[in-house]
Amino acid sequence: MSLLSLHRVTASYGASQALFGVDLEIAPGQAVAMMGRNGMGKTTTVHCICRMLPAQGTLVFDGHDLSRLPSHKAARLGIGLVPEGRRCFRDLTVSENLIAAARPGHWDAARVEALFPRLGERRRQRAASLSGGEQQMLAIGRALMTNPRLLILDEATEGLAPTVRQEIWAAIAALKAESGMAMLVIDKSLKELRGACDRAVILERGRSVWSGAMAALTEEVCETHLGL
Amino acid sequence: MAEPVLATHGLSKAFGALQASDGISIDLRPGEIHAIIGPNGAGKSTLIAQICGALAPDAGRVEFLGRDVTRESTEARAARGLARTFQTSALAMEDTVLQNALLGALGASGRPWRFFARADRDASLRARAEAALEAVGLADLAELRTAELSHGQRRQLEVAVALTLAPKAFVMDEPMAGLGQEGSKRLTGFLDGLRAQAPILLVEHDMDAVFALADRISVLVYGKVIATGSVEEIRRDPQVRDAYLGEEA
Amino acid sequence: MSRESWLNTALLLALVAVPGWALWADEPFTITLATRAVIFALAAVGLNIALGMGGLVSLGHAVFFGIGGYAMGILASHAQTYTALMEWPFVIEGTKSMPVIWLVAVAASSCAALVIGLLSLRTSGVYFIMITLAFGQMMYFFAISWPAYGGEDGLSIYVRNGFPGLNTLVPIQFYGICLVWLCIALLLYARLMRSPFGLALNAARQVPARVRAVGLDPRRLQLVALVISGGITGLAGALFADLNRFVSPSMLSWQMSGEIMVFVIIGGVARLFGPVAGAGFYVLLEHLLGGVSEFWQIFLGLFLLAVVLFGKGGLVGMIAGRRGNG
Amino acid sequence: QAEVKVGLITTLSGGGASLGIDTRDGFLLAMDAAGRDDVEVIVEDDQRKPDVAVQIADKMIQSDKVDILTGIVWSNLAMAVVPAATAQGKFYLSTNAAPAQLAGKGCNPNYFSVSYQNDNLHEAAGAYAKSEGYTKPFIMAPNYPAGHDSLNGFKRFYGGELAGEVFTQLGQTDYAAELAQIRASGADSIFFFLPGGMGISFLKQYADSGIELPVMGPAFSFDQAILQAVGDAALGVKNGSNWSKDLDVPANAAFVSAFEEKYGRLPSLYAAYGYDTANLMLSALDKAEPSDADAFRAALKAADFDSVRGKFSFDTNNHPIQDIYIREVIKEGDIYTNKIVATAIEDRSSAYVADCPMQ
Amino acid sequence: MSPILLAEQVLNGLQSGVMLFLMAAGLTLIFGVMGLINLAHGSLYMVGAFAAAAVAGLTGSFLLALVAALAAAAAAGALVELLVIRRLYAKDHLDQVLATFALILIFSEGTRWLFGSFPLYLDIPEALSGTVTLPGGIAYPAYRLALIGVGIAVALGLWWLNARTRLGIRIRAGENDREMIAALGVDISKLYTLVFALGAALAGLAGALVGAIQSVQVGMGEPVLILAFVVIVIGGIGSIKGALIGALLVGLTDTLGGVLLPELFKLFTDPASAAASGSAFASMAIYILMAAVLIWRPTGLFGARA
Numbered sequence A: 001m002s003l004l005s006l007h008r009v010t011a012s013y014g015a016s017q018a019l020f021g022v023d024l025e026i027a028p029g030q031a032v033a034m035m036g037r038n039g040m041g042k043t044t045t046v047h048c049i050c051r052m053l054p055a056q057g058t059l060v061f062d063g064h065d066l067s068r069l070p071s072h073k074a075a076r077l078g079i080g081l082v083p084e085g086r087r088c089f090r091d092l093t094v095s096e097n098l099i100a101a102a103r104p105g106h107w108d109a110a111r112v113e114a115l116f117p118r119l120g121e122r123r124r125q126r127a128a129s130l131s132g133g134e135q136q137m138l139a140i141g142r143a144l145m146t147n148p149r150l151l152i153l154d155e156a157t158e159g160l161a162p163t164v165r166q167e168i169w170a171a172i173a174a175l176k177a178e179s180g181m182a183m184l185v186i187d188k189s190l191k192e193l194r195g196a197c198d199r200a201v202i203l204e205r206g207r208s209v210w211s212g213a214m215a216a217l218t219e220e221v222c223e224t225h226l227g228l
Numbered sequence B: 001m002a003e004p005v006l007a008t009h010g011l012s013k014a015f016g017a018l019q020a021s022d023g024i025s026i027d028l029r030p031g032e033i034h035a036i037i038g039p040n041g042a043g044k045s046t047l048i049a050q051i052c053g054a055l056a057p058d059a060g061r062v063e064f065l066g067r068d069v070t071r072e073s074t075e076a077r078a079a080r081g082l083a084r085t086f087q088t089s090a091l092a093m094e095d096t097v098l099q100n101a102l103l104g105a106l107g108a109s110g111r112p113w114r115f116f117a118r119a120d121r122d123a124s125l126r127a128r129a130e131a132a133l134e135a136v137g138l139a140d141l142a143e144l145r146t147a148e149l150s151h152g153q154r155r156q157l158e159v160a161v162a163l164t165l166a167p168k169a170f171v172m173d174e175p176m177a178g179l180g181q182e183g184s185k186r187l188t189g190f191l192d193g194l195r196a197q198a199p200i201l202l203v204e205h206d207m208d209a210v211f212a213l214a215d216r217i218s219v220l221v222y223g224k225v226i227a228t229g230s231v232e233e234i235r236r237d238p239q240v241r242d243a244y245l246g247e248e249a
Numbered sequence C: 001m002s003r004e005s006w007l008n009t010a011l012l013l014a015l016v017a018v019p020g021w022a023l024w025a026d027e028p029f030t031i032t033l034a035t036r037a038v039i040f041a042l043a044a045v046g047l048n049i050a051l052g053m054g055g056l057v058s059l060g061h062a063v064f065f066g067i068g069g070y071a072m073g074i075l076a077s078h079a080q081t082y083t084a085l086m087e088w089p090f091v092i093e094g095t096k097s098m099p100v101i102w103l104v105a106v107a108a109s110s111c112a113a114l115v116i117g118l119l120s121l122r123t124s125g126v127y128f129i130m131i132t133l134a135f136g137q138m139m140y141f142f143a144i145s146w147p148a149y150g151g152e153d154g155l156s157i158y159v160r161n162g163f164p165g166l167n168t169l170v171p172i173q174f175y176g177i178c179l180v181w182l183c184i185a186l187l188l189y190a191r192l193m194r195s196p197f198g199l200a201l202n203a204a205r206q207v208p209a210r211v212r213a214v215g216l217d218p219r220r221l222q223l224v225a226l227v228i229s230g231g232i233t234g235l236a237g238a239l240f241a242d243l244n245r246f247v248s249p250s251m252l253s254w255q256m257s258g259e260i261m262v263f264v265i266i267g268g269v270a271r272l273f274g275p276v277a278g279a280g281f282y283v284l285l286e287h288l289l290g291g292v293s294e295f296w297q298i299f300l301g302l303f304l305l306a307v308v309l310f311g312k313g314g315l316v317g318m319i320a321g322r323r324g325n326g
Numbered sequence D: 001q002a003e004v005k006v007g008l009i010t011t012l013s014g015g016g017a018s019l020g021i022d023t024r025d026g027f028l029l030a031m032d033a034a035g036r037d038d039v040e041v042i043v044e045d046d047q048r049k050p051d052v053a054v055q056i057a058d059k060m061i062q063s064d065k066v067d068i069l070t071g072i073v074w075s076n077l078a079m080a081v082v083p084a085a086t087a088q089g090k091f092y093l094s095t096n097a098a099p100a101q102l103a104g105k106g107c108n109p110n111y112f113s114v115s116y117q118n119d120n121l122h123e124a125a126g127a128y129a130k131s132e133g134y135t136k137p138f139i140m141a142p143n144y145p146a147g148h149d150s151l152n153g154f155k156r157f158y159g160g161e162l163a164g165e166v167f168t169q170l171g172q173t174d175y176a177a178e179l180a181q182i183r184a185s186g187a188d189s190i191f192f193f194l195p196g197g198m199g200i201s202f203l204k205q206y207a208d209s210g211i212e213l214p215v216m217g218p219a220f221s222f223d224q225a226i227l228q229a230v231g232d233a234a235l236g237v238k239n240g241s242n243w244s245k246d247l248d249v250p251a252n253a254a255f256v257s258a259f260e261e262k263y264g265r266l267p268s269l270y271a272a273y274g275y276d277t278a279n280l281m282l283s284a285l286d287k288a289e290p291s292d293a294d295a296f297r298a299a300l301k302a303a304d305f306d307s308v309r310g311k312f313s314f315d316t317n318n319h320p321i322q323d324i325y326i327r328e329v330i331k332e333g334d335i336y337t338n339k340i341v342a343t344a345i346e347d348r349s350s351a352y353v354a355d356c357p358m359q
Numbered sequence E: 001m002s003p004i005l006l007a008e009q010v011l012n013g014l015q016s017g018v019m020l021f022l023m024a025a026g027l028t029l030i031f032g033v034m035g036l037i038n039l040a041h042g043s044l045y046m047v048g049a050f051a052a053a054a055v056a057g058l059t060g061s062f063l064l065a066l067v068a069a070l071a072a073a074a075a076a077g078a079l080v081e082l083l084v085i086r087r088l089y090a091k092d093h094l095d096q097v098l099a100t101f102a103l104i105l106i107f108s109e110g111t112r113w114l115f116g117s118f119p120l121y122l123d124i125p126e127a128l129s130g131t132v133t134l135p136g137g138i139a140y141p142a143y144r145l146a147l148i149g150v151g152i153a154v155a156l157g158l159w160w161l162n163a164r165t166r167l168g169i170r171i172r173a174g175e176n177d178r179e180m181i182a183a184l185g186v187d188i189s190k191l192y193t194l195v196f197a198l199g200a201a202l203a204g205l206a207g208a209l210v211g212a213i214q215s216v217q218v219g220m221g222e223p224v225l226i227l228a229f230v231v232i233v234i235g236g237i238g239s240i241k242g243a244l245i246g247a248l249l250v251g252l253t254d255t256l257g258g259v260l261l262p263e264l265f266k267l268f269t270d271p272a273s274a275a276a277s278g279s280a281f282a283s284m285a286i287y288i289l290m291a292a293v294l295i296w297r298p299t300g301l302f303g304a305r306a
Ligand SMILES: Nc1ncnc2c1ncn2[C@@H]1O[C@H](COP(=O)(O)OP(=O)(O)OP(=O)(O)O)[C@@H](O)[C@H]1O
Pocket: A013, A016, A018, A036, A037, A038, A039, A040, A041, A042, A043, A044, A045, A084, B147, B148, B149, B150, B151, B152, B153, B178, B180
């Protein structure tokens, strides 16, 4: 049984339609990569899952129909979001950012700080004054604080130094291995995605045009759909 | 060796106990792409803010085209021909893509005090704006509202606005961030050609791009330049590998 | 033509048709009412330049409105009593001539806008709202307790000022003057909106950092916008004083600032005819509801609430839809 | 079709509404009693805003074609309306506001104040202070024209030395600083003019301050409507007034009982002025049409009506000549009210008669 | 002026500052925390005062009156949030200004419709009437001392709520990015209703407490509203500490300005016109203070740097 299942999902921003039929299945513990060129609807799909944008079609999470739930209820079912562009709470300190999201479970502030020691060092600093990479770590840590069953990472390594990026990919791998957390990962680095994910979906102009095991993602597929 | 277009001398800036810039001296020479890399929080954006005038340094000087501009405002430096892109897009979201580009062209023309003419009918402004959009591949989206662009498209527009200024030097803070692989490749090719127009000070975490583009690389760690050199030199530098590159060397 | 242009044309035609209707229906007072609406609209067009284009939420526009009013009141009262305004170092006489009064009103209110702008533009957002309010309150309390020109009692000008070739006491003729001014201001607004200055100002409201990065000074743009805005509102103040043949500190009160802002918001911020629709709607509503019940302001409140909650972009937005680009 | 139209502009909404409502109710009480269907009264709310008052006056003159205007409570609104209305040949009968300008240089043959001249009630307090032998009164009023007139009025009839003279801010609600000043000044009495909520606040804070000096003021702060909100704090205060509900005049007794019967509350000053104004107008209408301005003016000037204040006649500036009394705040059962304790000035006209060109 | 009188006036200034803080506290909470410009705050203040006056009139108990004020204002606040304010968060400040301006009209005239146009009676409780003698021989009203106590308690409570509780942190997070805090599983709507009701209750409490020494009448809220805005802007929006210090500054400026400026002018002119012109400047004093503070520090004394 799949943890998250999207079937023929469509969505629009006002009058302009952005999704024209997206299918997506994520099994518990599975990591799925979502790929596609700029503006193809990856983030839009994420917004539909997190109920930040109304969507039509079937959206089921763990047996619950998502399509009628408000955002916070979806999150409480166990969907954790690391949003595109970080969106840390600017005026809150690092530790307040973490506290704001906290829900009981495995992950707490101490564990997050152990995962990203730099956050521990900047505990009392306002999020707005963090460097880009620090903010990104904070956004991941904040999503972990909700103890999700599905972690959505929308461009989570954007703007990070190679070393940090490697750290984050390592953290992602560790998360997957240890806690069996399912993941939906959006990233531009094909190489890293290949290592971290079991399956992949490719979006093009608001449609899922390809999906399958990571292994099946051949050069040709990449060339036709991702322009590589 | 040609005179540097842009140079800093001992720039220092502290935020409380944190020394974000610690005596940074770098320069940018004609025709080159000088990449600044370094771990997150090393002080790259802070350096750019000081170069562009958004932040006043505690000590040190910024020289542009052979003049000390340390005390000049952002707008004065821009008017002298220093163009920047922002790490997080700073665009007029309610306006169209074209209007954003027109704004750049208007800034470059230095004549905003016209109250009765029509901005979008001004041939020279328009030509400049459209050329820039064309260059980054946004020409088709010119009439779209900027808020409707995807994240990656906004990054492209960010570069386009800088282009309209036809500057003497570019300062770019992570222009690749948010671009897909295809987009990064295109932008890499584009920047490669751009250096003929004006040199580029490039802050970037995309090592593929940096290694492909940079004539020189400076590595910033904890506010200090720990190494400057060619791509090869930097790749080989054990200190840099340790602090920044990791396996990507 | 877009729906908004149709709406604008209809509004303009309605304004031109008012006097005809008033004569036909034998309701001469309608003209005075319409004059009031037109003058408020003019003040609001002024505010719309600062507010809509420049994003400067000024809760102190009554200062400019009031200065315009007092320019008229002071000049006319001196002319009325045949006393000089100033005898040293040179003599300045009062006047009952509208064009001179307008000139003085616009000059004085623009100067005030310049000074207030220089001091206030250091702040932004809610702080800007409050600092403009502060300047408004200073002027208000000053006017109340400053005895020379009537204090709280204000100044009564018994006869409306004159305009060469017109009899301004005839409501239609005075209405004509006001309507012409409104049209001029609207034209100015329309041109400004599309001009290079408008483009830059628009961006300065949204992303000042970007404007700076292209080499323009957002604060200077906003200052100029505020000066133009203040001048127009000041002109409206002079006309308003002439309509009532009276000025008092109530023209300087924060409620007045609030009302001008309400006109803009209910009409539609940054819409060309927003202030016209807003002022017209408000004046009409006030007039019609006033007779309904002693508690008519409850209904006024409900109407305003409905406009905010169910209309996007004010009345103009409700009818004409979202703003087109360019 | 009514032959005479009367426009009553007064404050019916917002903070000052109680004054306007009483004005209107008093006026309409007299109109109802007269039962004349040839006189139509149009009532409109001025919201206490001068520009709205002007607009209503314009409407009444232009569209409703009224002959007579009346009803304004506040001086600043009167200054906005009266000069323009009289300039257009309309009659204005004031039910309350009577600023100095309109009594002196700016007097007008078509403008009649039926209430008083603004200074009168303060003058009464001044006269009373003198007769009581106070030597160091502390006087205060808000810093606006009516406040200045008030203190000048007091000083005009008191004439002695002051312990202090303070102008408070218009709309001020906290008087701790003034109370401290009073305590330190060694005053032997207090005179204040603080209309509306300001007076309520002052009296409550005064009662709680531990200062125990005789207090005087004009009637406005001790009016029927306000007293109930002040409560015990007002007891014993002396106030100058040209009317009181216990004034021993037959017309007054009839008025008070009729008002109470119709509206279920005691009348206030404003109601009394409204009532008198209507009766004055009716008496003149019996003799002449407003369209015959000269005859109507003469009929008004004769003041041939039964005033609830007893003696009533007009001086050359069309302001009343009347007795002005001192009242004391008392408690009658559960109700706080006033009773007359002295006559402060007899046959008082106004200080500005000499400036008025009409002689 | 004797030193003892001056000391007393300083005390008066401080006390009026605390009173102002009481009024401003709820506004800071709503304004600073939720980012909402609530012009109807003054109306909720009025609702509290009227509820208190009505209940005090019926029961004669000041304590019950206070409870009623809190309850009525909180209920009115919650209702307003659910019906109106809720739809405004996504809109810009201007729509909030207009909508809450409309609420003022509805509240004011609605209250007048219910209670009539005449001011109501609300007096201080027997136990707190009269004066207490302070060191230095200053006779000071006991009720005002109690007000100071309440003001300080409210300040501490609010600071604690905002800075130290998870509720406070989440509310502030919501101010930065509502959509994001909801996506993290926080029911921000319910939270905001709660905050609004709390802010309203504080306004109601202030209305009842201050109403007892001032006048309870329609329109009592608006002058207070302006002053409260002045206070929180001087202090820096969103800062409880700022609101307290801003309130004290405004209280001192207002009181001492009113007392000292006429004295100062007496050095130049005769007493009557000195009193007049001194008072004229005094009435502008707090606005001059506010403008000066903002020119010097564009985001108030303790506001976050923009
Ligand atoms: N707020 C919005 N309003 C209108 N259209 C939008 C909005 N956001 C995105 N779009 C449009 O929807 C489409 C999909 O955008 P989306 O952000 O989902 O792309 P994406 O795949 O995440 O791209 P990127 O890699 O650049 O982030 C784009 O064409 C974009 O123009």
